Amino acid sequence: MNRDEGENPEVGTLTGDEVAKHNSKDSCWVIVHGKAYDVTDFLPEHPGGPKIILKYAGKDATEEYAPIHPPDTLDKYLPKEKHLGPVNMDTVEQEKKEDSPEEKARQERMKSMPPLEACYNLMDFEAVAREVMKKPAWAYYSSGADDEITMRENHSAFHKIWFRPKVLVDVEKVDMSTTMLGTKSSIPFYVTATALGKLGNPEGEVLLTRAAKQHNVVQMIPTLASCSFDEICDAREGDQVQWLQLYVNKDRKITERIIKHAESRGCKGLFITVDAPQLGRREKDMRSKFDDTGSNVQSGDKVDRSQGAARAISSFIDPSLSWKDIPWFLSVTKMPIVLKGVQRVEDVLKAIDYGVHGVVLSNHGGRQLDTARSGIEILTEVAPVLREKGLEGKLEIFIDGGVRRATDIIKALCLGATAVGIGRPFLFAMSAYGQPGVDRAMQLLKDEMEMNMRLIGAASIEDLRPDMVDVSSARHHGAGPTDSLSETAYDKLITPYQMLKSKL
Numbered sequence: 001m002n003r004d005e006g007e008n009p010e011v012g013t014l015t016g017d018e019v020a021k022h023n024s025k026d027s028c029w030v031i032v033h034g035k036a037y038d039v040t041d042f043l044p045e046h047p048g049g050p051k052i053i054l055k056y057a058g059k060d061a062t063e064e065y066a067p068i069h070p071p072d073t074l075d076k077y078l079p080k081e082k083h084l085g086p087v088n089m090d091t092v093e094q095e096k097k098e099d100s101p102e103e104k105a106r107q108e109r110m111k112s113m114p115p116l117e118a119c120y121n122l123m124d125f126e127a128v129a130r131e132v133m134k135k136p137a138w139a140y141y142s143s144g145a146d147d148e149i150t151m152r153e154n155h156s157a158f159h160k161i162w163f164r165p166k167v168l169v170d171v172e173k174v175d176m177s178t179t180m181l182g183t184k185s186s187i188p189f190y191v192t193a194t195a196l197g198k199l200g201n202p203e204g205e206v207l208l209t210r211a212a213k214q215h216n217v218v219q220m221i222p223t224l225a226s227c228s229f230d231e232i233c234d235a236r237e238g239d240q241v242q243w244l245q246l247y248v249n250k251d252r253k254i255t256e257r258i259i260k261h262a263e264s265r266g267c268k269g270l271f272i273t274v275d276a277p278q279l280g281r282r283e284k285d286m287r288s289k290f291d292d293t294g295s296n297v298q299s300g301d302k303v304d305r306s307q308g309a310a311r312a313i314s315s316f317i318d319p320s321l322s323w324k325d326i327p328w329f330l331s332v333t334k335m336p337i338v339l340k341g342v343q344r345v346e347d348v349l350k351a352i353d354y355g356v357h358g359v360v361l362s363n364h365g366g367r368q369l370d371t372a373r374s375g376i377e378i379l380t381e382v383a384p385v386l387r388e389k390g391l392e393g394k395l396e397i398f399i400d401g402g403v404r405r406a407t408d409i410i411k412a413l414c415l416g417a418t419a420v421g422i423g424r425p426f427l428f429a430m431s432a433y434g435q436p437g438v439d440r441a442m443q444l445l446k447d448e449m450e451m452n453m454r455l456i457g458a459a460s461i462e463d464l465r466p467d468m469v470d471v472s473s474a475r476h477h478g479a480g481p482t483d484s485l486s487e488t489a490y491d492k493l494i495t496p497y498q499m500l501k502s503k504l
């Protein structure tokens, strides 16, 4: 008999029939990764509510469980005596699930997926991912809050800033390396924290770790990763740099343990998310079939799962978090502390007063407060005030949201940002093409960056200065009427699919 230490000694290798008998709320066993667990007593405590577990009572729940829960979850939250040991999976009845017409169509589309080399920019990965990703994963990654106005504005805001390039500058050699929070990076962007990596690829966040290593860029580890925190740290190589994104738990002892563990595992920055006292309402995600168990209204379940698993797994986040807590964070760690999700100059000035080391001007990729301003626009408000007050350099300023081109990165740096975070493009590249996809996405950005630094007349990051951009229309919000003649005449850029079709 093959049994992990500490598991219930009364039970041998289980059969599927034995597990299947425990299929009710009075006795509820589930199989995860080939092992059985008695979750009867845990049902009322499950952050996602009992109903979703009961759906798998007596059955194999691995497929539903794996993308949402890091592998160490059961060890952490279920007492050892409830770990019932291995199950002979040959004896477990595999439910024959007929693929939906939608899923069949997706599989067909996978057959005509464009080769990776057909992706020439970060948007191309999104175009491919939309066709080949499973619907719930696509809905979770691509969605924004409410009308998705902020999500779209994040990208278009960069188009309201124009370059004032310098000429006759020696740009034979271009050095785009930089320093963020005291550590080196080959280029001023980082992989920002995005939850549930395994929805897009079974390897999840560790795939991003490996790609980040290859390109010497920093990775921010999400609190709500699908891989365990330790797995993501273990995947790090050499002097590779990782930061931790923190959702603050109501129980500060848990929060302190997480912070100290991250520090002991070598994390070089603590990014506290401050724009999510409650998770935004992402309707595309809600509409997707991710949660087909109904809302609490019908089910009597105390947890409202109508807003998807993300809402359920984030129920621990403390909405009472406030400025008063900042000194405590500074007292429990030596890691630099950065507030992620700051959206007005007044709060940047407060952050300086409180002695934190940085801010991310961000609206969470448009997933929180809709019609909040873009990070780049907030930067145009923040940077001049800091300069005027002589506070430049008092803290590091990062921005994220909608960064898709190296020109976007350059604009942020000209305006005074240390670096930018990039979220969805790497998720889409990973979901569509795995690690080679993320590798190509990062390389494309590097190639664009080198070229555009030459074209703007900057040989190094220090050369990127405010006078190289014209921000006079950056804060003009009025959307003018569409110029229909030029819209009609314009030869639209195409996706990799359209390119392949046009060659037939």
Ligand SMILES: Cc1cc2nc3c(=O)[nH]c(=O)nc-3n(C[C@H](O)[C@H](O)[C@H](O)COP(=O)(O)O)c2cc1C
Pocket: 140, 141, 142, 154, 192, 193, 194, 195, 222, 223, 224, 245, 273, 340, 362, 363, 364, 365, 366, 367, 400, 401, 402, 403, 421, 422, 423, 424, 425
């Ligand atoms: C699918 C997804 C999950 C995210 N999860 C988190 C999270 O768990 N914590 C957090 O602080 N930010 C999270 N974010 C926000 C990102 O860190 C970042 O602010 C945003 O993605 C930047 O915009 P971009 O996707 O346009 O690059 C998430 C974003 C996406 C798209």
